[in-house]
Amino acid sequence: MTDTGAFGVSNEQIPTILCVDDEAGILSALRRLFRAKGLAVQVAQSGQAGLALMQTQAFDLVISDMRMPEMDGVTFLEQVRLRWPDTMRLLLTGYADINAVMGAINKGEIYRYIAKPWDDNDIFLVVRGALQHRAMEMEQKRLQALVQQQNEELKAMNDSLEVRVHTRTQELRQANERMRNNFITSIKVFTSLIELRHNNLAGHARRVADMARRISVQMGLDAKQAQEIFVAGLLHEVGKVGFEDELLNTPVVMLNTRQLEVFRKYPSIAETVLMPLDELKGAVEIIKNHLERFDGGGYPRRLSEEQIPLGARILSVASEYDSLQLGLIGQRKLDARQAHDVIVQGSGRRFDPAVVDAFVVLHGGKSREQLRKEKQIEQTVSSRDLEPGMVLSRDMITPSGLLMLTAGHVLDDAVIRKIIDFERSSELKLTADVWQEN
Structure with missing residues (x-):
């Protein structure tokens, strides 16, 4: 001072x-x-x-x-x-x-x-x-001038810092992208080494990964989830790396009891091999459960429906579809149409119906919901003609504009009684638009 x-x-x-x-x-x-x-x-x-x-x-x-x-x-x-x-x-x-x-x-x-x-x-x-x-x-x-000067210097420093931070962020983002690409490339190389042991496996993992990702996108999953499922697809057969040639070259339906027991362990082996890699925890969880069945008859824990991770349900469909065409499951190779039909037939038993729907749409087909609607016609009925199980095709609205029920609501006895009671108490004549079998 x-x-x-x-x-x-x-x-x-x-x-x-x-x-x-x-x-x-x-x-x-x-x-x-x-x-x-x-x-x-x-x-x-x-x-x-x-x-x-x-x-x-x-x-x-x-x-x-x-x-x-x-x-x-x-x-x-x-x-x-x-x-x-x-x-x-x-x-x-x-x-x-x-x-x-x-x-x-x-x-x-x-x-x-x-x-x-x-x-x-x-x-x-x-x-x-x-x-x-x-x-x-x-x-x-003097102090005001000093403060102004320091403010300008600070602003210049902040501007410079923002530029440096932006530049560094871009560099880190590019580095991360390179690392991610290198990571995926390494996985693909590793997968290729596994496929070299079986002539029919060439390109199998990449096709399965690509199909799994497309199904994920069709089902509305975000980019991170889709990428995780894609990686799981690339690595889903890592657990077979120690299999004997005879086991690798024999279709699943031809395996004897001892071989089948060994075969079913490959997801668990993959889990053991990949678990040390923190970046693959999500993919490992998908791989270890992709032999589970939607009806609870799968392996290794006999999980069913929502107990099975969604990624595993998606990978199951993608892997089965390609494996059927390679002859890895049955005694003969199926063409794409035949493999497609097997997947559809397994909906609700082997596979998650929602995943199968997405798979079918990707192949130019129609989902179960679309097919159901095609078999139905829309009809307007009085409250007295309503029956349990009917599905509203439109919102049910009173003449005064009061919303009673929304489209898609499945009617039951209790709801129908309430509609009739309301009609009687209000002295109104109500109708409902419902789906009827064609």
Whole structure:
């Protein structure tokens, strides 16, 4: 912090005063007074002389007489305010002219006015107060300028930091993308090594992975889930890497009891092999459950329906579809249409019906819901003709606009009774649009 003296300025600086008066005696008296107090004093005997002097050096404060020839104190101080606004201004007057004083205050924006004759101690206190006031204003401006400079520097640093962060983020994103691509490439290479052991397996894992991902997208899964299922598809046969050639080359339906027991362990073997890789935890969970059946008759834990992870239910369909065409399951290879039909026939037993629906749609077919609607016609019936099991094809709305039931609602005895009771109590005739078998 700067060490300041009695006048509020640095001890290394001596405040400089300019006294302007057309009377030499007054100027001499002011010069003696202020020099004795340690101030640097310059004098001028007219307003023009004072302005000329101020052009050559800086002053902290000016004291001007009110009445001077050619240029009075008000005019002089107004010029000082306009040209050197940081210089403090005092008016020295011997006249009790309030209008003149007010003019000096308004035009020259003087700090104070001093009446003649003055008391030396009083005028010194006024001058000291003015210099301290100026010192505080200058310090405030200095601090404001410093804050502004620091703010600009901080903004520049922030802008630079944002650019660096953005650049670094882009670099990290690109690096992560490269790592992800390399990771997938490594998996594909590893899968290819497994497929080399069986002539019929060439491209199997990649086709299964691609089909599983397409089914995932068709079912509305997000990109992360679809990618996880895709990776599981690539790696789902890793557990077969230690199988004997005879086991690899024999269709599943031809395996004897001992071979079948070994075969069914390959998802668990894959889990053991891949579990150390944290990035593959989700894929491992899918792989270890993809031999489970929707009806609960699968392996290894005989899970059923929603107990089986959705990814495993999807992988089961994709793997079975390609395996049927390669002859890995039955005694003969099936064509795509035949394999498709086997998948459809297994809906609700071997496979999740929702997954099969998505699979069928991908192959240009129609989902169960679409087929059901095609077999039905829409019909309007009275409340008395409603039967349990009927499905509303449209929202059921009263004549006054009250929504009673939404489209798709399956009617039962209790709901039908409520509809009839409402009709009777409101004395209305209600109808409902329902699906009827064609």
